[in-house]
Amino acid sequence: MMDSRTRVLLDVPSPWSAAFSVFLLSVSVLAGCAVGPEYQSPDISVTSRFLGQDGIARREIQSKAELQTWWAAFDDPMLTRFVALALDQNLDMALAAARVAQARASLRLADAALLPSANVGAQAAKTYQSLETPLGRVLNSTPGFDRSGSYYEANLGASWEIDVFGGLRRGQEAARAEYGASEAGAVATRLAVAAQTADVYVTVRGLQARIAIAKQQAETRRQLLSTVTLQYEKGIAAELQVRQAEGSLAQVEAQVPVLEAALDAAMNALDVLLGAQPGTYRGELSSAAPVPVAPDLADTGTPAEMIRRRPDLIVAERRLAAANARIGVAISEYYPKFSLGALLGSATSISSGNLFTSGANQAQGVLGLRWRLFDFGRVDAQIAAARGREAEALAAYRLAVLRATEEVENSFSALVKRETQVGILTRGESARARARDNSLAAYKGGVVSLIEVLNADGSLLQVRDEKAQAQTEVARAAISSFRALGGGWDARNAGSKTYSALQ
Numbered sequence: 001m002m003d004s005r006t007r008v009l010l011d012v013p014s015p016w017s018a019a020f021s022v023f024l025l026s027v028s029v030l031a032g033c034a035v036g037p038e039y040q041s042p043d044i045s046v047t048s049r050f051l052g053q054d055g056i057a058r059r060e061i062q063s064k065a066e067l068q069t070w071w072a073a074f075d076d077p078m079l080t081r082f083v084a085l086a087l088d089q090n091l092d093m094a095l096a097a098a099r100v101a102q103a104r105a106s107l108r109l110a111d112a113a114l115l116p117s118a119n120v121g122a123q124a125a126k127t128y129q130s131l132e133t134p135l136g137r138v139l140n141s142t143p144g145f146d147r148s149g150s151y152y153e154a155n156l157g158a159s160w161e162i163d164v165f166g167g168l169r170r171g172q173e174a175a176r177a178e179y180g181a182s183e184a185g186a187v188a189t190r191l192a193v194a195a196q197t198a199d200v201y202v203t204v205r206g207l208q209a210r211i212a213i214a215k216q217q218a219e220t221r222r223q224l225l226s227t228v229t230l231q232y233e234k235g236i237a238a239e240l241q242v243r244q245a246e247g248s249l250a251q252v253e254a255q256v257p258v259l260e261a262a263l264d265a266a267m268n269a270l271d272v273l274l275g276a277q278p279g280t281y282r283g284e285l286s287s288a289a290p291v292p293v294a295p296d297l298a299d300t301g302t303p304a305e306m307i308r309r310r311p312d313l314i315v316a317e318r319r320l321a322a323a324n325a326r327i328g329v330a331i332s333e334y335y336p337k338f339s340l341g342a343l344l345g346s347a348t349s350i351s352s353g354n355l356f357t358s359g360a361n362q363a364q365g366v367l368g369l370r371w372r373l374f375d376f377g378r379v380d381a382q383i384a385a386a387r388g389r390e391a392e393a394l395a396a397y398r399l400a401v402l403r404a405t406e407e408v409e410n411s412f413s414a415l416v417k418r419e420t421q422v423g424i425l426t427r428g429e430s431a432r433a434r435a436r437d438n439s440l441a442a443y444k445g446g447v448v449s450l451i452e453v454l455n456a457d458g459s460l461l462q463v464r465d466e467k468a469q470a471q472t473e474v475a476r477a478a479i480s481s482f483r484a485l486g487g488g489w490d491a492r493n494a495g496s497k498t499y500s501a502l503q
Contacts, residue, residue, distance in 0.1 A: 034166020036328020046303035052412030061296035067487035073295035086197040089275035096186040103182035110175035113168050116160035125151040152355050155345030167332025174325035181318035188311035195483035200270045206472030207263040208288040214255045217461045221249035224454040291471045294478035310486035316397040323390040330386040333379045341366035407484040415477035425467040432460040
């Protein structure tokens, strides 16, 4: 490990310090040192608890959801099946897998840059010299000149760039970090697909419930219109009441196609998430089912645990590590590059039969040096750009942490408040139901008209529609909470190096 004095000399962008740095580094090469700053995981200050954690803890829900497979806790077999299909068939997952393969190939390329390379070359040539060129005229004046010629050669060559100052090792470090980011990105895609599938499925069930309620409202309004029309024909009701009943019916009927269009869009979106053509799974969803009940969160953890569990934060941290390593790659351009080369082969211009004879053997050894000695202005700019990218990556990581915490707080708040809304609407539904029963009893007793009963039915259905919307939003808020907490994969026992890099 380099001491602080050595590190300062390496980082100073001055041509006058380069020669002395070479001397110091020649001593430290055996310790495997590399120029550039050593990476340190950023220290992020977070609170010990989420603001909405107490509200979540007070939820009185029987079912508990483990973060790894939270969708199973909704106790909806079709939801569980669709999430499994999405994780297996979704095309975003295929894109993420392709990006991982590209990053893995880049890492292999960076690994190979540290190793010697070898190649085999061979050639055979036949020539016929022109006599009308200056060379041909000179050669033609030589006794015994033969215009025809042959040349045969076969060589085995090898080369190796000696990574004295660690530029290649820093490049390998950057490639390894990018590979870790791509792996974490694939996990993040997996979580997003699972959450989106569950969210769309819940939306489908919520829309189906609202369409059923809207159709019930329309039927109630038709009965009201029929009753008012009959009273108008008998001279009991005014025309104004008939027109009001017609307008009320039209208003309710107009809601149905809007909800049906939203349902079609949701079903199509679910098919796409499952990697299928729109309409593929519509038959399975045609039968309405209740909106899944949101389970409780078995363990919400702490903000610090969330940072280590959310794959998108791991992506941001690994990109920061890669940017840090690339500073070392840029700084290594201050110093000379050494390489070794060797060639062993055979060459002849007589005949191919003499190619591997002792007289045709040839060998070569090369010690190469490349040094951008008068190019330090460009190197300075490259280092400044690398440091700027590192600062950008650090800011992106800190922003990702803040936004992740914001997502958790927002989803927690929405979950608790929407459940409160459901409770209020449940009480309202009960009150409206009693009012409807009372109006029906009064109608049978001849105290009120049928219009009062139908109006009470309409008010009850309106409350039920609002309750269906609130129940849908509760389930969606729970899904958002699981996603915000990084649920959907076993981060602590994962074999990926992306998680262990943050420990």
